[in-house]
Amino acid sequence: MAFFSIPNVAIKGVSACVPPYIEENKDMPFYAAGEAEEVSKNIGVERRHLVRDGITASDLCVKAAEELISKLGWEKDSIDLLVLVTQTPDYLTPPTAFIAHEKLGLSKDCMVVDFNHGCPGWVVALSNVASILSRGDVKRALLLDGDTVSMGISKTDRESRPLFGDAGTATALEFDEGHTPIEFNIGTNSKDGNALKSIHGGTRNFWTLESLKNELDRREGLVEHNPVGDGMDSMSVFSFGITAVPKSIKNLCAKYQLNVDDMDCVLLHQANLFMLKKIAKKIHVDMSKVPTSLRDYGNTTSVSIPMTIVTQCANLLSTGHRNILGCGFGTGLAWAVFHFQTEGMVCPNILTY
């Protein structure tokens, strides 16, 4: 069982950056009168920031990281590890962390690595970064997490277009001897992985003229999206979310003697409001303790937990001692539950690129 408790690591701060262009759900052309408001009420999303004009996930992450490094007062040479999570890399090679490393002007002695992951990605990467820092050999790490999934979603896709937004974030972690452990439970349900899958363009099904044309036509809204086996099967993702997430949160709490009532907040991947409410109900936590960044930013995939920290929890986390429980879930399919304690985190205001 992938339960693990990692001592000696402090989460020092989180920052975020969004692209300037905003798409309002009420302006989407496929809605009848009043429909947009009804859907927004259910999914919790009113608008989303989307990339345009060649802005990439790494651009957003780098801007967020510069702000965080400056607010923390870190010397760039003191950063020994740079990790970047994305499913929308700048290039096929090298890993996008190398692009960010160069732009940030980090040291040659800094290790860099990418995580190709979807919605559970921030938590999975956090567990890896914390594991490396815990020994004390590597002292400081930056965890960048950015996605621009809107680029692959058609303007006519009634299901995905009103839901997903783009963003980039940076999380700073530091070796801190004696710091309370960060606890994780990470699990995998790969047999249902088809629920979130892009089957074309990789080496298994490299682009053919036909599949590429179909993909481009789909992005333009000229052909219908087929949810079975390619793209998102939202019903199956929902089934997974409302069953696996409450169960794994309960398992983590049982393993480490945690009580949901003792938490200052519960940070869930911002799948959609309907799903968050169902999960909250099953773990018996009031929605007032489940912050959401859905309304103004949408579902920002793996970025949604750090986005929610920056936009909804900055006051809470920058003051006093806090207990935070949460779960990233989706792509894999996988879940990744965490519990950490913080003291005076640095959370600068969200930036616009």
Added chain:
Amino acid sequence: MDIKEFIENFADQFEDTDASELHADTDFKALDEWSSLIALSVIAMVDEEYDVTIKGDDIRNNKTIEDLFNDVKSKKA
């Protein structure tokens, strides 16, 4: 499991569709009000009321409410 109760639970997921319009042989995906959000509500209802996890294929492959009922019943067994 009782089909009558299942239809009532199913009907609770709709706002504009009257429960009297829903029967065992109703082709639920052909209902005017059927939407992806109602599909999610049905999945949540089955999870809450019957402790059974149904997925996208179960909604897509079952035509009538009774088909879905039988599917849930067999998964519960």
